[in-house]
Each structure stands twice: as C-alpha cells, then as structure tokens.
Amino acid sequence: MVVEVSAIETTPRARAFLILSAILIAFGVLQNYEMISAGIAILVFLACVRSYMLVVAMALEKCSVEIPAIASVEGERICVEILFKNPTLIPIAFAEVSIRYSSFLKLVEGVRAALIAIPPRSFAAIRMCFLARIGMHRIGPVDVVARDLLGLYRFRKSFGSAGFLRGVPRVSEAEIRRLLLFTRSTGLTRSRRSGYGTEFFGVREYREGDDVRRIVWKYFASKRRLVVKELELETMNRILFIVDGTSEMVSGPYAQTPFEHSIRTVASIARYLSYRGDYMGIIIASNNELLFMSSLDRGRKGYMRLLETISRYRFEEANTSKVEKFTRRNSVLKAFEKALEILPREKSIVFIFTSHGDEEYLETLVGIATKLSLLGNEVFLVIPITTTFEVKGVPQWGQAIYRLKVFERTKKELEFVKKLRSRGAKVIAVGAEHIPQIIVSLIESMKPS
C-alpha cells in the first residue's frame, strides 16, 4: 500500500515549530552560528514525527471497517457494532472517528464520534443503538483522522463502505383482530355466497344455462346425476396500495410522518389480508425511484414481499436528494402506469395514500381515480392531514397555539379533500390519531348499503 506523502496534513501546531525553526536559523545566520544547529534540530524532529505519521498512515490504509446490514421492526432499539480492523503490526494510537449515518435516524445509545486506539493485528469496536424506522437507512461512511502524539501531523481517511438498517412497520395482533370486527361487511371479506370466484364453495343440481365446463363428471359417472361445481363469490380479494413516498409525505416528527403512518396502515391491512389469503400488492412512488411488487401475491408470501418492498424505501434520499428525478406528479403518474401493469382484469380495490397538493396535482389524482374506476376497480384516496402529524411532540399548552397558527394550512388541506370529493372521488381524510381499523371503518361507511 502506497501512501502519498502529501496526504499527510500538517497542523498549525507544526507550523509553530516551523516558525521557531526559521527564526533560529535566521538568527544563527545573522548572529550566532550555534543557533542554526538548534533550528535544524527542530526540523529533524519534525521530519521524524512526519515519518512516524507516514507509517501510521500506511497502517491506516490497510485497515478496514465493517458495518453490518441489519433488518428490524420499527420502534425497536437496534444495535450495530462497527469494527475497525487493523491487520498490520503497527498500532494506531490516536484515531479520531466520526461515523456518518442517515440524518433521519435517531441514535439512542452509543456515540457518533470517538477517539480510539487500534492495537496491531486486532480490532476496535464502536457500538451504536438506533431507534428503528421504516425504510432503508444508511450507516456509514466512517471518517478517521490519525494523529501523532503531539498532534503535529494528521492523516485523514474515509472508509466509504456503508451498511444499511432496514426497518419494517410494526403490526400488532390486537389491531388485526380489531380489523376483523370492522371489516365483516366490507369488500375486504369473503361473501360466503356462491358466485364468480376461484375458491370451491359446493355443488348443486345442473340448471339450464349452466356452463357445461362446470359439470362434475366424476359425480355423473357414479350417481348418474348432473351436478355443477359452485365457486365462492369473491368480492374484493385483490388489493393494491399506492403510497406517495415523495418529500411532502415524509415531513413530521420521528416515525410519525404521514408516510410512515400510511405504511403502518398498509401493513396492518396487508397482514389481515394475508390471513384471509387475499391478493395484495404495493407501489411506493418516491422522487427518485419507484418501488413495487411486480405482481399481486397472497398469503404470507405476499405479505413478506410487501414488507420487503417497504424496507427498500430510501428515506434519506426522499428528503435530502439535491436532484429530484421525478416531480411528485410524475412520480404518482408513474405509479399509476405501474398499477395498470400489475392489476388483474378482475375488480380490485386500489388505495392511494397521498397528501394534499396544488390544483394540477388534484386534477392528476382525479384523473387516476377516474381511469382506475372505469376499469372496474374501486379506488380510495387516503389523504393524511399533515398538521395533525406535525402537532405531535408539541407541549399541550402549545398545541392550541399551533392549531391557530396553522389553521389556514389545515383549512387548505381539508379544502383539497372536499374538492376531491366534489369531483366524485372516494376520499378519506386521516389524522395521526386514526388507527388502521378506523381508516377501514371510514372506507366501510362510504360503501353503499
């Protein structure tokens, strides 16, 4: 490993030594020759320290940093151990490290920066615990600065490798059970009536007009009676969730953003659907990418695929990316195009989770909802009211003032919901206090009896 000598940086402390040396040499030249020796001695000392630093730099170049990739459920305290491995025989005495991670992660235990010593042929470890959050969050790179004993020289290196913390939404069993109560009469449950579907319901006598392909020939062979197979009427057993993951949806307190709330709702419903064996799918539209399940899937497999898609959502890039690949409108339109690819011909329920926007965005949403409805789908727009999310964390006495100050914004958001409703869209305005079953009940209440 070759270390460029110029990579060794000189600190202002070494500058002081240099100035002293220059003065001594100059004074020696002008007045007393013996002082030249003192000046040169300082220079030799600096050269020695620099050489030591070069050796340390070479050792640091050979070091490696290991950051594990961990998956977790949101809200859990998840710990990561970052290892600094020194394979050389040279000890690194003073290494200042600063560990970078997604600015949207919360460190609950451990340190972000430390002064460590890495013994030769050994390793040092830094333990960091985060409060897990939905999506994919970067941990790394790690910046390391090694210094000599007097801090005259330093060498900086950035270990670019990064690990990822992947968070999936938390879904409680209690919520699922409550969901069952709320959804008995919605399209989310089975009808227990015969009709068009794929699940076997029973057999009955053949009637005129029945499709001959449905005749059970084995039964006819044994009993000499014509019976037909009846299938269970499937009501709404294909559900697609389109979640807006653009920057407008990810503002709010830690783990309480409209996006995360929406994802939590989606996960709860999806878990319930997985028990029922219903088909489900998800599309997440962010400013930079489109995450989706390539097809609807059911059961536990479908649920796991849905969670995997959610855990790939890059939270940080949605918020801090300097160049947005897509505008919000384009993102949602792309999600719509993807939905057309994924959705089957049969009737499906489509949930679109997005927050309020301008007139153009409203038109886009109405257009998408109309087109999907015309294809025989039932479309629900779930609009989180952002102020109800952002009020969280404000002290009680301040919440009233907050509501007064942001009343205009709240009005505007509610106005957006009203406009959507007036355009014929089925819209549910939700707040941070709305738990998933409430949202489902709201949907239920909109269903004509």
Add this chain to the structure above:
Amino acid sequence: MNKLKTVAAVAISTILALLAIGLIAVAEKGPSQIQIFVGASPFNTGLIGTFKFVEMLRTRYSMVYVISSLSELRKIFTSGTCLFIAVSPEVGYSKSDAETVGDALSKCKYASILVADESTTSNALLETLETSIRVNGKIIIDAVNGPYIYAYISIQPNASTRKVYYLQLDIASQLKLDFSKAKPVGYADTGDVVAAEELSPLGVHVFVLGDGSIFLNQVLESNKTVYKDFALDLVNYLCRYDGGCKIVVDGSRYPGYSLDKALENKNMLVYADPIAFAAAFAARLLHPSTWLLPAIEFLNSFFKNIASMYNLFIAILVALSGSIYIFLEHRMVIVDDRRLDEQREVEVFATGDVREAILKGKIKLGKQDFLNLFTIVNTVTQLVYGVELCNPRLFELIPSREYVKRYVNRMCKLRKKASEGGFLPIVFSWSRTTAKMVRESEEFLSLLGQSIAGEKGFEYLLMR
C-alpha cells in the same frame, strides 16, 4: 480528463544543498589550470599553431592522433604504416625521448618521420634515428627576398609520378647531410638544401624540411592552395599512399602557459588564439574559487556590520526568517486541525418555523389568530349544534351556564371589533386576549366533546 500532475523526482532543496556542496568543493580545489599553447603546437588554434594542419589530415586519414606525451606512442604505433610528425618543436628531444619515438616506430611495418624545423631542436631525434641529416640552424637569406626565400621541393605524390613544388619559405634553415646516405629533395634559390630524405639504418624513412612554416594555420588558411596540396602530398608520400596510415602529430614539445603567465606576455595574443584566451578568462571568472570566498567574506562582514544597526538587523531577521519559513512550509499541506464533524440528526417539518417558535416560547398571537380561533369555535358549534356561535338559539341548545354566556358574548364582541373595528381599551393586547380566549375556548369546546389543545383536536371533526 484528469490533469497530469507534475512530480519533482528530486526536491529543490536537495538540489540546492548538493549545489552548495559542489560549489564549496570546487572552490576548495582551486581555480582551473587552463593551458594556453603557443608556437606550432597542434593545440594552438592561433595564427602560428598547427591545429588546421591536423584538421586537414583528419579529412583524409581516419587515424590521426595528437599526443601530449611521447609515452602515448606505444599504444598508437603497434603495426602497419606509421608517420610521426614534428613541426618546429620548441622543447628539445632528449635521448630517451628520441629512443621512445624510435622504439615505437620500430613496431610498424613501414615507419616514417617528418621533421619540419628551422632550428636545431629536433637534431637529437635525427641523431638517435642514425640519419646523416641535420638542421644547420643558419637562416638562409636571399638578396632579393631576405629570409622569405623560394625553394624547389620535389616529392612523389603517387607511386608513378614525381612532382616539384615551388614554394616561398619563411625563415628557412640549411640542412647538412651526407650525400652518400641521404638524398636532397629541396633546394632554395640560393642553392642551399632545404629538404632531404633518408632511409635510416633503423628502417625509418626520414624526411627533413628546413622550415615548419608551411604547416602553420595562417599559411594553410591563406588563398594559396599550393601549401595545402604540398602538405597533403607530402604526408601521402610518407604514408606510402596508405589511407590506413597512423599519423601522430607531436604536441608534447610545446610549453603550455597558465592564464596568469600568458597575460604577462604582451605578444602572447600573436602566438596564441585570442578566443582561447577569452574562454580561459571567462572560465576563471566563473570558477567558484574566484567569487565564492570573496562573496562569503562580504556577507560575513555585512552581517557583522548590520548587527550594530538594530532596526535593519530586525528587518533582515524578519525577512530572512520569513523566507526560510516559506521555503520550509511551501511543500506542506497545512490544515485547520479541528475535530471531525459529528453526524447531525434532523427532523423535517412543513410547519417547522411555527413549531420551533412555540418550542422556544417566542410565539406571539395577534388579531388574525383570534379570528382563526373564532372561526374554529364557530365551525365546531355549527357542526355539533347546527347554529352559529353568535346565534341566540345556541343558549337553548347547550346547558345554560353563566360562564358559557359570558364566553360567547365576549367572543362575539371581540370578533366584531377584530373584523369591523371599534373602540378598544387603551391598554389592550391581542396577544394576551387571544391567549386568554384560547383557554376559555378549550373549556367551551370540551362541553361539545371537542378540543383545541388535545392530541385529537377539532380537525378530526372537520375531516368527516
């Protein structure tokens, strides 16, 4: 495209240090001993040198050597055809010198000597070679031309013909010879023998010319080509027409003068090349021994003197220190040594400014906030009871409590003043009033099962 980086293989400081060491070493060694050759020396490029003669020979023969010591002959004359040339030597040949020449020539298959001399300096050489020819040393003087006599010289430029040259000589000497052994080949107009040849008992073909001026630079550079032709034909003849002949022009018989000595002699410019003089003088001036010591002494005395001048001393000290510092520092990358930035955690809010102001306690309420409060309470009342807040029917629908009436009346009055204007007390603050009404509104809304300060605020009602 990446820019190419210039990398110094050797540091400038190293080069400077080596240069300083080199200068001191060269100065210590002393000034250069440049020799200035005078007379008919083959090293003399001046008028009376024979440098041009050597150059001319080199155009025809591949092996032409100029020696500065006779000991070199042993390495040159080893076999084949050899020719030793001595033109007006200024330092006499000792017996051992002559023997050295003789021994060297004896190794050659065919050996010849050309002696062109108007003085008796080369006689020792002729004597050692056991020839009968001697240079008399008496200058031939013609009544008409004085010492610049004309002479006929006959040589055999090629194997079949013989050619006679009629040349003007410059201060030529008579030759003495034994006519039974030697053969005269050149006569002056006065009848004196000026050129003769003889095959010595040692087997060396000896050709003696009583004048060396024919081979001088000034003669060969003159317009008269006869001298060039004669010189080349003579060498060709003595080399037995052999192109591979090894020719040695003796440069060891001329004293070299040091620059100091040469400068003492005013006639030296005539005898030596002025350009050689100038080059030697320049080399002397550039040599560190000339200027380094005086320069150091000057600096030494200068620093001693300035030590007494305080202000100047300080100024020079600062300037020198600065220069040394810049020199030492310019290769280093000096950076601010601060601690590494720590990762910052952020939370993004659409209404971040309002949140921050509330959390810092820097929020102020105004008239607009009161109007917002009124709108909120009025909307909630309408949604719950179907009547506006300021409608008297409200009191029929809600439990008739005194403080409720007071609150409603106050809210309605303030709304009117806020929207339509009107008399307000001198000491009136919308901020204080709104804050007070917020508290009262919370109490009122709680009667309606709603809240403005709770986790689940009034907006959930509006969402339906």
